[in-house]
Amino acid sequence: MSLDRELKVQKIRDGIVIDHLRAGTALKILEMLGITGKEGFIITVAMNVPSQKLGSKDIIKIEGRYLSPSEVSKIALIAPKATLNVIKDYKVERKERLKLPDEIVGIIRCSNPTCITNHEPQVQSKFVVVSREPLKIKCLYCETVMDQDEIARRLS
Ligand SMILES: [Zn+2]
Structure with a gap:
């Protein structure tokens, strides 16, 4: 039996597969x-898997989430190139390329410590x-531009 076959992971019944994640993410x-593994979901994480599109990639499978x-x-x-597969009853019910909205509200903190959004809780x-390639986003308040690494550090 090949190693490949031994490592083959059981299919998930209901849940999600997040594929084409940037390696290391x-x-x-x-x-x-907020997933620590203590929730009881069956989670499979594959890292640095060879990928034609990305060179190497990570994959996450979560059953029941x-x-x-x-x-x-x-x-x-x-991971701007990630794809999300929603699995229902062992079948791919939906497959979507994750799409970043043009405007990102409330989910990331500005890297500029003097930015109003870091001082006024209601803003x-x-x-x-x-x-988008490479990913760069700009704060609408202070015009600070953040790149991919900065974004990863600031996600709360
Ligand atoms: Zn700002």
């Missing part, structure tokens, strides 16, 4: 989703996407 994404729209946006911020952060 899977653990950050689990952390961001779905994503809210804001969670989808957060994942798109960390929600607001960013516009100025570049």
Whole structure:
């Protein structure tokens, strides 16, 4: 039996597969989703899997857990090429390329410590996407531009 076959993972019945994640982002994404492994979901994480599209990629499978729209946006911020497969009864019910909205409201903190959004709790952060490849977003209040690494550090 090949190693490949031995490692083959059981199909999930109901849940999600997040594929084409930038290599090295899977653990950050689990952390961001608040998933520690103690919740009892069956979770499979594959890291640094060879990928034609990305060179190498991470994959996360979670049984019995779905994503809210804001969670989808957060994942798109960390891994803009990710795809989300929603599995129902062992079948792919929906497959979507994660799409980052043009405007990102409230889910990420501005990297500029003097920005009003870091001082006034009632002011929600607001960013516009100025570049998708490589990803860059700009704060609508102070015009600070944040790149992919900065974004990953600031996601709350
Ligand atoms: Zn700002």
